[in-house]
Amino acid sequence: MSLIDAALVIGGIALAWALLGNLGGMVSFGHSAFVGVGGYVSALLTARAGLPVPAGLLLGGVGAVLAAVVMLPVLRLRGPYFALAILAYAHIFRILATEWTSVTGGAAGVSGVPPLPVIAGIDFGGKTGAYFVILTIVCVFAWIYARVSASHYGLALRAMHDSEDATQVLGVNSTLLKAAMLLLSAFMTGVVGAFNAHYIGFLEPDYAFAGLWVTLPIVAAIFGGYRTIGGPLLGAIVVYLLDQLVFKSLISSGHQLILGALLVVMIVFSPRGLLPLLTRRRERDA
Amino acid sequence: EEFTVGAELPLTGSLARVGAGMQEGIMVAAEVFNRTNGKHRMKIATVDDESSPAKAIAAVEKLASDGAVAITGGYGSNNIAPASDAANKLGLVYITSGGVDENLVTAGRKHFFRINNTAGYEKAALGLFADMKVKSVSIVHSTKDATSSLAQSVQKALAAKGVKVTSHAFDPAMTDFKPVINKIRLQDRPDAVFMVGYENDYVGILRAARVLKPQVKAMVGVWSLATPKMAAEFPDLMPNVYGTALLPFPAKFTSADGRAFADTYKALYKKEPDYLGQFGYVQSMLLFEAIARAADKGTIRKGGIAEELRRTDRETLIGRVQFGANGDNVNFSHRMGQHQGKNIVIVWPPQHATGKMAYPAVPW
Amino acid sequence: MVEVDALRAGYGAINVLWDVSMQFAEGRLTTIIGPNGAGKTTLLRALMGLVPVGAGAIRLAGRNIAGTPTWRMADAGIAMVPEGRMIFRDMTVEENLIMGAFARAHRPHVKERLASSYEMFPRLAERRRQLAGSLSGGEAQMVAMARALMADPRILVVDEPSLGLAPIVVAELFGILARLKAEGRTIVLVEQNTAQAVGVADHVYLMQGGRVVLSQAATDVRLEELHALYFAR
Amino acid sequence: MLELDNITVRFGGLTAVDNVSLRAGSDDVLGLVGPNGAGKTTLFNAISGLVRPAGGAIRFGGTNVVRAPMFRRARLGIGRTFQIPQPLHGLTVRENLVVAQRFGAAGWTGTVDERRIAEVLEFTGLADKAERDAATGLALTELKALEVAKALATNPRLLLLDEVLAGLETAAKRRFMEMLKDLHARFGVGIVIIEHDIETIATLCRRVAVLNFGRLIADGTPDAVFRDPEVMRSYVGGGHG
């Protein structure tokens, strides 16, 4: 069960990442910044200031949005420049979390992060309860994503990828749209990061801002097909479970090797991901 | 009767090296235990936690569902905390030597045990400095959790004794230490440099120091420095360097336990045992014995293992072990060794010393 | 010299050319005209191997070259001035021109040919160190033309060279084409500027809807007739 | 409606547009001609906001827009085409127009006028290609038609057309010109058009402005301008007139 929970956490981040990547046309290497900030904000507010955990989750998202506001200048950059600039921010946030000892507890981290509460007799801190919480979060996000994607804003966002000037002269305020996407994606990631902090019950800079928080979701999103909404989620679950249950038992130290190989094979033979591959099969069969 | 004992360890990721070292010790312990204890057998089930907290939780749960009666292993306080939490919830004993963070033992986990702690390292370092009678120390430490907390407490203790201390924290990504050493050389001018980091950090610091040759009298480090491996691989960096060491090298395993460990280790892994293996061995052996005793009393499923562990009082490769109410080893105090030629000589505490310390002396 | 035989080609599922047959005689200038979307560009691209050939043959001196990779065309002495200014945007004007003489045989002649290019298009000489990507539309078109000439091609394939050029340069361009023909080169020219194209041509093909609808010696062509054919869709 | 006062644009050491002042009203069909590299496209870029002039003022409908971002100018009613067509990638032809309609004409909020889109598609002859992928499924001339269509879909008050007629067959060109005249007459859209074909300019425009080396060297009726000796020498060449 905790595997599924962890997979859904990855899936939630992958979804937020894909929202920015697919709609905003921005590949981010720095989503770990939002995971970390979201986690820290929620953990500190609940553990130190005694706020209730559900409020912490939301405020974690808000914290990530504030972090994203600081990052707004990166919107002037494109492609790899953007990807890397945002990664630089992630590193900076990590260093801040390490050095700002009085607030964050420094490298020792924050321990005793309160678990999700018991409400109406249901223990949301337990495996099953947490499962429903993260599942709900992810579903709500997927719904938001679908709504944005289907709207005209989604259309304009897609158009901007390769032809930003061309969209602007048509009256699209691309900077505002991109900023909105970045903030939305940051919010989603922050909430998931906050959830994870309460789920694990412990945070420290190296973990909260780990590169893992961006690589694994990217792999998942690409694997499932990041241009679809279900893709990142499906990708996260498949990748995570395959890796943890199958590959791990094949080679114990170095099982990511298979993951890497799978990724390469996938990109070469079905670059649009798993989900389109499956639906295409079905279409052909029908 | 056969029992499955879970080993939750980082075999990949940033902690892969230390994880593998501890695993060797665990395997040796199982081997030795199974050979000598006619009655019970221990089967080790290993799950890689990939140096990640979430996976450490999953690993513990997987081990529990596979029927493990207790968990040994764990590396890095950030992984151990959530993993031992999970074990605690499942009512499983979790024993480790991989995390020295104070919070691990103050969070009230009833089934948590560890055989080492910051205090033990601190004692050793302070003892050594006191014996050397140094007047000033420059501390160079990684900003990681274990290293910075150890560095801070040593700094406080030294300052309290009137030693002049300066401290330089560095990011784990740091590779070129020349600017730091140069600062030490020209500004701090200490009697000794205290390095708190990991192997790669030591190599970088010592290499920079070898180039800049600061006027210090000793280079002192902590874990994974005074090891035969370092001596073999970096013959020109290690001479006269101090570090924590459990045993001298060439090892003189005098106790029966020590000989059993060393022989089995060599048979299994075809190399000299290191401190990681020793810690892994000790923690696992104590656990196995507790399991065996609990099994005899039929209290395995009734929290008997934790109870038996709390009764532990025995001389081990790392000295006498007794667990306090919070699961911490109350007696833990490390020893300091010094690279002398190809050998490692224990120079502190005096009662365990195998030779005289060369002081003042530096590698260059 | 070059013969296109019952050629079919297109883009993926969309077929554009339907059994097109043409002959480009040695030392002559053949012009292909036709309304937009007739498939002229597609034909030239197929000739150069930039669009895969579905069926039919392209013969160069009797040998079928359909399916030959594009980059071998340069060795065969064929150069193209592509439509839509396919220049090297990240290289300077001069480097663009130098690339035109990439084939080993031409490398020793780079200097003299550069000089004659600059003589042909003085505007480019002013802009030689500028990145080609920042050129104006017309300047880029000049680069494409001059670059093709750097290879001193036996066969020159030109797709709408006058597009975006100022009238004064267009006049010069047709002068250049006439001179190239006089030097004995084989030229295939696609142009919308019908009057001027027919003026320099020896032979005229009219394409429509991916088919050849007229093939005439240039001297027999009457422009009004041609335009009437255009409208008869 | 559009007033340019002393506009200068520089790229490094190069002055691409040099102190140009020009007016264009909603009743104008203004031809902009000049040798290659004279700065015509750059002038368009300055008006629509792609490059920032080093000096001068751009007023549109009375307000100075020289600091306004591109999208705001578009919503004020400046529509433009690109010399090298820039379709919106990854969108179909119709979706291209939807974006233009939705954001250019209606602003940040509002609905899409489907009738207008159908009309524009019809107008530009793209109706049967509406569902094709704009970036990969069109020939060059179709891309140019799409450029015009996108600009039209934003309901502009002033259209800046950069060589949209170049490369069109004679018949298509004629049809296009009719369309432009119609647009001008019916919707009162002012038009500034860059074109190298003198005949086209002469039939379409009532006024012609000529740029050379970034400077405005003539502004007047086609007849007068194309007889100007400096224009003849720098632009038209000996063969004409």
Added chain:
Amino acid sequence: MLDLILQALYSGLLAGGSYALIALGLAVVFGTMRVINLAHGELVLLAAYAGYTVESRLGWSPVAAIPLAIAVVCLAAACVYGVVSRIRADREINSLIATFGIGVILTNTILLVWSADVRSTSSAWLQEAVVMGPLYGMRGELAFFGVSLALMGALWWWLAKSWYGRAVRAVASNRDAAQLMGIPPGRTELVSFLVAGVLAACAGVALYSVGVIQPALGAALTVKAFIITVLAGVGSIPGVLLGAVLLGVAEALTVTLASSALQELAGMGLFLLVLFVLPNGLFGASRRRG
């Protein structure tokens, strides 16, 4: 104080030389194919382990491992190209992911073959101090600084002046047009990968000779190389040198004047600063719009 600053500048300069060497291969492939090879750091690391193997098995100086390293790394680079060239759609992002996958494969292969132990050269010659007045350096650092400069010069010449180098840039700029010039695009791109491989091989041996390696290092190397490439501006070789030295000096000065814990912060801050002031990097050209 002056001594401290001088030494910091000097250390930064030397560090910059090795950073540049690491970044160069990435910059070549990025500049020529617009592909960011996220496995580049692992290629460098592979070469470093080749150096280790030669030193520990044969007892030779790691410098002697360069031919072996070149062979191994070029083979790996060719494989990377084999994968990248098969990517048709969305090349920019898909190649990012594919090379990331290859990086994971390489990291784990290194882990399996060489174990997670920390390695560094034991060659005393390379580690000998070279003292010039108040300035201290290591012989290995100085040697590879020279190598780095030489390789950079050669590379600059190759890309700017040689036919093959120009062809590489032409293919990057416009594949179809390059074919029309008679340039075989596939072979040309492969060459750029191989050149990157040679550079990575030298960088790896240098890394092993003056630094400390472990299997997890690859990703960090890639990031550093990437930062420098972006600082430099796409495809600019002098930019790589300047960017690398700037980074090295900024790091060293931060350690000297502030705290060594802020070293990475300084690098990242410098990176963002340059990007915001010069979005195309130090040497990048801005593109025409419209």
